[in-house]
Amino acid sequence: MRTVAFIGAGSFGTALGTVLASKGYRINVYDIDQEHLANVERDMENKRYLPGVKLSGDYHFCKTGEEALKGAEFAIFALPAQHLRAALEQHVPFLEDDTIVMNISKGIELKTLRRMSEIVSEFIDLNRYVCLAGPSHAEQVGAGVPTCVSVASKNKEAALAARDLFSTNKFKVYYNPDMCGIEIAGAVKNVMALGSGIISGLGYGENTSAALIARGVAEMQRLGVAMGGKPETFIGLAAVGDMIVTCMSEDSRNFQCGKLIGSGMDPIEARDSIGMVVEGMFTAEALHELQDKYNVELPISEAIYEVIHGTTTVQEAMDKLFTWDRVEELNAF
Ligand SMILES: NC(=O)c1ccc[n+]([C@@H]2O[C@H](COP(=O)([O-])OP(=O)(O)OC[C@H]3O[C@@H](n4cnc5c(N)ncnc54)[C@H](O)[C@@H]3O)[C@@H](O)[C@H]2O)c1
Structure with missing residues (x-):
């Protein structure tokens, strides 16, 4: 057996x-x-x-x-x-x-x-x-x-x-031989799922969620490649695939937690009310440090980090992301 x-x-x-x-x-x-x-x-x-x-x-x-x-x-x-x-x-x-x-x-x-x-x-x-x-x-x-x-x-x-x-x-x-890329994709997508939940809690629609998914993949690719991952991994199952399912599905605890935050609940109260591990809350802390260590810009992750810490409101975070000066879509690095 x-x-x-x-x-x-x-x-x-x-x-x-x-x-x-x-x-x-x-x-x-x-x-x-x-x-x-x-x-x-x-x-x-x-x-x-x-x-x-x-x-x-x-x-x-x-x-x-x-x-x-x-x-x-x-x-x-x-x-x-x-x-x-x-x-x-x-x-x-x-x-x-x-x-x-x-x-x-x-x-x-x-x-x-x-x-x-x-x-x-x-x-x-x-x-x-x-x-x-x-x-x-x-x-x-x-x-x-x-x-x-x-x-x-x-x-x-x-x-x-x-x-x-x-x-x-x-x-x-x-x-897929790219362990590093797969691991970074899996980690970052939990933070993006919190963001997608926040967007849902704010009552925004699929335009906003899709923007978060696309720019979230750019963000995970930027970090993953800086850490040694392969760029191609980020169009695969563990990256864009997992982003779609986690950012669009109510089954995701990270999404559910983000939705409560977007609806106005205190982030820690929202996390505790899920009653199971919300990995994105921990990973947001790690990404906050990794962006400095690898000298990469992670604006969405950072906005979510600030919301979790209560130093920014969700509305201020949205405003900041929309006025961020990066506009060259393909210039990911
Ligand atoms: N839930 C999903 O759909 C899903 C899908 C893919 C990946 N993941 C990932 O899998 C990981 C686990 O998620 P989950 O949803 O299964 O977790 P969970 O919160 O549902 O359960 C974790 C279990 O691990 C047990 N545990 C904790 N420390 C232990 C130890 N030292 N020895 C033995 N058991 C221990 C806990 O008692 C608990 O029963 C997370 O990193 C998550 O991101 C989850």
Whole structure:
């Protein structure tokens, strides 16, 4: 029996688990919140993070990461970006030598400003590491909506193994060697989703949202290329693809949080009312620092950062963006 371990039983880990369970894999799940995990096991449904999706297949709910990782061909870290380091510290000692490690978090570590793979490289050889990104709302993956994602790895064989692991006639996996570009795209789009939600909360229409998506992609490309990513990645699934889904869908927590802010709610109150991780709020902090470190202009991200910190109102932020003096569209750098 081929075994896949999930470290984290949140929305996306649970949704990806349904894809693999439907292919007959043994699914070992560990979550730091054992009460939550016990509820998932009892209900065979993740009512907290993925309600409405019944789990069926060879599931094993584990008391420890060590138990979950035993005999696992793949170990999938499926938790918020700011928790990845702690989870690696805790679980890497129990990885078997040939287990491929995957990560689905989208973000940048605060304080170190490290990308997810840079954190992972402190613990394991990146030749056994694959990241997965792209337009894939958990709710829709769990419902079996046809979905395409990208995987990136330093080691093409590991990436192709991950592709084979997940591929079904409803879940298609592309390989992209540009880990840096994919990680920056995934991180920045959560900030743009906050912006798109703000636009919706203000009552503006698709013209404004589309402008944010297009200029947001330019912004993520500017930063991603400065950090070593490839420009082409930003027209792919993990960049423009994920921007569209996250900026246009009410399923996105970042969008929902932005919408509350745009409707006049205090940003921290809005974040807390979502009740689940709003990655864009953390990533906005990191982008504020990265723009100086890499000497790139990130006006939309910065406007959102200022709104989150209460130093600018949403209306002032809109005015500032509309009077920003850049008008040469193709002069992205
Ligand atoms: N939700 C989505 O649709 C989606 C899609 C693609 C990518 N992502 C990304 O995936 C990441 C996780 O998002 P999510 O929505 O699944 O999160 P979530 O908030 O739904 O759940 C995270 C889970 O991780 C658990 N956890 C935290 N620290 C842990 C640890 N040290 N060990 C074990 N478990 C731990 C929590 O208890 C929780 O159950 C985020 O970076 C997000 O951007 C989410």
